Amino acid sequence: MIEGQPFFRFDWLVDNLDQLARRLGEHLLVTFIAVTVGFLISFALALLIRRYPPIYGPILAVSGILYAIPSIALFVLFIPITGLSLLTAEIALVSYTLVILVRNIVTGLRAVPSDVIEAARGMGYTDTQRLWRVELPIALPIIVAGVRIATVTTIGLVTIATLIGMGGLGYLIVNIGVTRRFPTATITGVVVVVLLSTIVDLLLLAVQRRLTPWAKAREA
Amino acid sequence: MEFFGEVWAWYTDPANWTGNNSIPLRLWEHVSLSVASLLAGLAIALPVGLYIGHTGRGARMVVAVSNIGRAVPSLGWLGIAYPISTGLFQRGGIGFLPAFIGLIALAIPPVVTNTYSGLQEVDADLREAGRGMGMREMELLARVEVPVALPVILAGIRVSAVAVVATAPLAALVGGGTLGSYILQGLALSDEVRVFAAAVLVALLAIFTELAFAWLQRRAVSPGLSRPDDEPLADPSQVARPGEFASS
Numbered sequence A: 001m002i003e004g005q006p007f008f009r010f011d012w013l014v015d016n017l018d019q020l021a022r023r024l025g026e027h028l029l030v031t032f033i034a035v036t037v038g039f040l041i042s043f044a045l046a047l048l049i050r051r052y053p054p055i056y057g058p059i060l061a062v063s064g065i066l067y068a069i070p071s072i073a074l075f076v077l078f079i080p081i082t083g084l085s086l087l088t089a090e091i092a093l094v095s096y097t098l099v100i101l102v103r104n105i106v107t108g109l110r111a112v113p114s115d116v117i118e119a120a121r122g123m124g125y126t127d128t129q130r131l132w133r134v135e136l137p138i139a140l141p142i143i144v145a146g147v148r149i150a151t152v153t154t155i156g157l158v159t160i161a162t163l164i165g166m167g168g169l170g171y172l173i174v175n176i177g178v179t180r181r182f183p184t185a186t187i188t189g190v191v192v193v194v195l196l197s198t199i200v201d202l203l204l205l206a207v208q209r210r211l212t213p214w215a216k217a218r219e220a
Numbered sequence B: 001m002e003f004f005g006e007v008w009a010w011y012t013d014p015a016n017w018t019g020n021n022s023i024p025l026r027l028w029e030h031v032s033l034s035v036a037s038l039l040a041g042l043a044i045a046l047p048v049g050l051y052i053g054h055t056g057r058g059a060r061m062v063v064a065v066s067n068i069g070r071a072v073p074s075l076g077w078l079g080i081a082y083p084i085s086t087g088l089f090q091r092g093g094i095g096f097l098p099a100f101i102g103l104i105a106l107a108i109p110p111v112v113t114n115t116y117s118g119l120q121e122v123d124a125d126l127r128e129a130g131r132g133m134g135m136r137e138m139e140l141l142a143r144v145e146v147p148v149a150l151p152v153i154l155a156g157i158r159v160s161a162v163a164v165v166a167t168a169p170l171a172a173l174v175g176g177g178t179l180g181s182y183i184l185q186g187l188a189l190s191d192e193v194r195v196f197a198a199a200v201l202v203a204l205l206a207i208f209t210e211l212a213f214a215w216l217q218r219r220a221v222s223p224g225l226s227r228p229d230d231e232p233l234a235d236p237s238q239v240a241r242p243g244e245f246a247s248s
Helices: A010-015 A017-051 A053-068 A071-077 A086-110 A114-122 A127-164 A169-178 A183-211 A213-219 B002-012 B023-055 B059-071 B074-088 B096-120 B124-132 B137-174 B180-189 B192-220
Strands: none
Touching (some): A010 A183, A017 A053, A017 A086, A017 A127, A053 A086, A071 A086, A071 B137, A071 B192, A086 A127, A127 A169, A127 B074, A183 A213, B023 B059, B023 B096, B023 B192, B074 B096, B096 B137, B137 B180, B137 B192, B180 B192
8 A cells, every 4th residue: 555545535536437337247248158158058957967967976076076176277277288378267167166067957857746747747847848858847947046146156256367367356356456556446356246146146136036937936 | 299398397497496485395385375374264163163053152153254254255354454464564465474364364264164064964862861971061162062073163164274275376475485486487587387387386295285184084084984075076965165166
């Protein structure tokens, strides 16, 4: 902190709202790509696991190891191959979402009661129809719960992406806040990250309630 | 393959084994900072968690604060700790201290929430039985509640330990050394070999910590109490719960 400066300078914040908006936009974009790609891959893996259950253990083990690698390490491990690029950041972020999403999608599908599946069979549903019309709707709350955790986790992890030049809110925390010894920027960055996590989490919860009104009715 | 040769050469270069930027020194900085932060974090988090778990007082507030704490990215803790340590201690702006403060803050939430929820899950009948046997509150805590809640408490400590070891590299940003120094040096110098070699060391250290605490968890819990669902990454039947995933 530079001597004699207040801890938080609102004038800086007001003067830099455009920069804040830009960093927020970068942050959201990187997060959105990671969760979307992570979800598509996890969904495909979960369908594979639904068909061939024995591969669940190995898939879980591999994604678990990926999850145990610290983000700072995973963010830079692929630099020799993919350089300082968005792809490098996304490889790390997507890897982290896999362990959460695969587990929740598979668990959600497996939690479908067997008599429900029997009933669907009895009504003449094909395997694909049963998946889309019976199993996935019932699994939806658990799947969305996974998406919420994956999204909030990713929002936190994206702050590190600034170290490999990908901007985002981490830019305010590190490149301005720490490097230039300017706490106002750090605090702004952290507060916005926390608010963003909370708001996105609540939005996803609202989406889930809209999609599965019966789940709420049962709770009450 | 040539690249891996260079990485190997970096590991074996005698210049990286002596002096003030050597692998042993950076590893020592990393481990000592992590251990100190974890212990200090436990010294704060365990009493708080035990108190609110046992009495139920202030639970909502503490858990709410903990949950907000979890939403703060690891980088954020170090960023916030930096000006605080400069403000509090005139000469403490650079080095060990800001990293230490930031990592303590990072270590606290998982331990508080797990200790609290571990104690909350203790069967009320067991508490009653303990009281019926004439146990005083402290005895009840030490001989009934903590042993029963131990797997959950240790799971929280493991999450904290791994998060601290995984985040310690960021201490390099505030001059705290650690293996992260190599990563920042490498990024600044476009030295991919150094970045990669250091990242592998950081990853190995974190995985080692995870395995060591998993082992400790199994050792410390009596067989009658061991609950497989406290192995977050190994057990397929468990749904991801927010607490398990501290962003590291």
